[in-house]
């Protein structure tokens with residue numbers, strides 16, 4: 102049963118939403134659609150295997166020994182029993198399957214498709230996921246740095262032998278394939294490659310979300326000497342190719358700086374932690390929302406991992422964790438109609454990645470472009486074709502009132518999100 106505090110927060114939120122949506126039925130419909138769909142999704146993450154066919158520089162999975170921490174379960178019957186338990190007992194209906202490299206084991210993936218309503222894999226693109234039997238599987242293709250940097254950072258076989266053409270291979274494998282989208286980890290050393298890389302993705306008939314390259318093999322994985330330059334170029338390219346770059350400006354800014362208008366990304370706000378991991382008891386009651394029922398399972402099908410990624414929060418700017426932080430934080434975007442619209446755009450853009458959902462870019466609800474960038478320096482940049490990039494209007498955040506502690510305390514995962 103909800104506490105009186107939570108009830109009053111919900112009432113406060115509903116009143117605020119009514120005020121913001123008054124007279125704008127189109128925006129109301131969009132909000133309702135995105136909340137309705139988000140609430141249906143109950144996601145968890147699965148390490149399908151500890152094996153990978155390459156060794157990227159700075160990969161957290163190998164850098165922190167996730168490949169050797171557990172013994173991989175290879176028995177298909179055991180996997181099927183595990184998945185039945187996940188769907189029946191924990192009522193998970195969306196699987197984010199990572200590794201290692203999931204395409205190495207299509208027979209295991211088939212079981213995910215059989216038992217989960219929605220399946221997404223993260224892949225390096227070296228092998229193509231067959232179409233037959235996997236028509237509705239979303240494929241997130243990882244890409245580091247762009248241009249020649251991808252090969253420098255990733256063209257490395259497990260034996261240590263180097264090779265060329267990983268990005269070319271991924272493009273060839275997924276040309277005009279609506280299941281696939283690139284997850285492009287930006288780095289300041291690759292600023293000059295961002296536009297050419299996005300153009301190649303566009304010309305290949307794919308879409309791209311921006312990620313942040315954390316060099317997990319260094320002391321300061323998120324350190325940036327040229328943060329402003331990287332941000333400026335990412336936003337410029339996003340504005341120039343709104344059909345191709347799915348990420349919204351607000352999200353891009355948050356990912357690159359690690360800051361939103363209401364705080365800094367880190368463990369205390371990150372929603373993508375495993376609920377059944379025994380270290381999170383305090384975090385789960387600190388008032389910041391989490392992904393309901395989310396767990397990440399190791400490849401032994403028994404071990405619950407700390408969270409959706411490395412478990413090293415100091416150097417973390419994981420894109421799916423950052424966007425999930427945004428999507429579960431709707432209450433922080435109720436200060437003005439402009440902020441609410443920014444949140445709706447961000448949530449819609451998040452779901453655009455997944456072929457299995459109604460917001461995918463091939464479907465009508467996914468064909469809108471994000472329009473607002475509300476954290477500019479005193480300005481709001483319009484970045485759609487309706488208004489050219491660079492045209493501005495006053496930034497309402499400069500007059501924004503901080504969110505009340507009561508509102509923050511009640512913000513409990515109103516919108517379920519994917520990690």
Ligand code: SF4
Nearest residue numbers: 153156157160201225
């Ligand atoms: S493809 Fe993924 S799992 Fe494999 S080495 Fe690269 S980052 Fe790590």
Ligand code: SF4
Nearest residue numbers: 371408412414417422
């Ligand atoms: S490592 Fe990143 S994703 Fe994991 S709990 Fe820490 S901040 Fe969140």
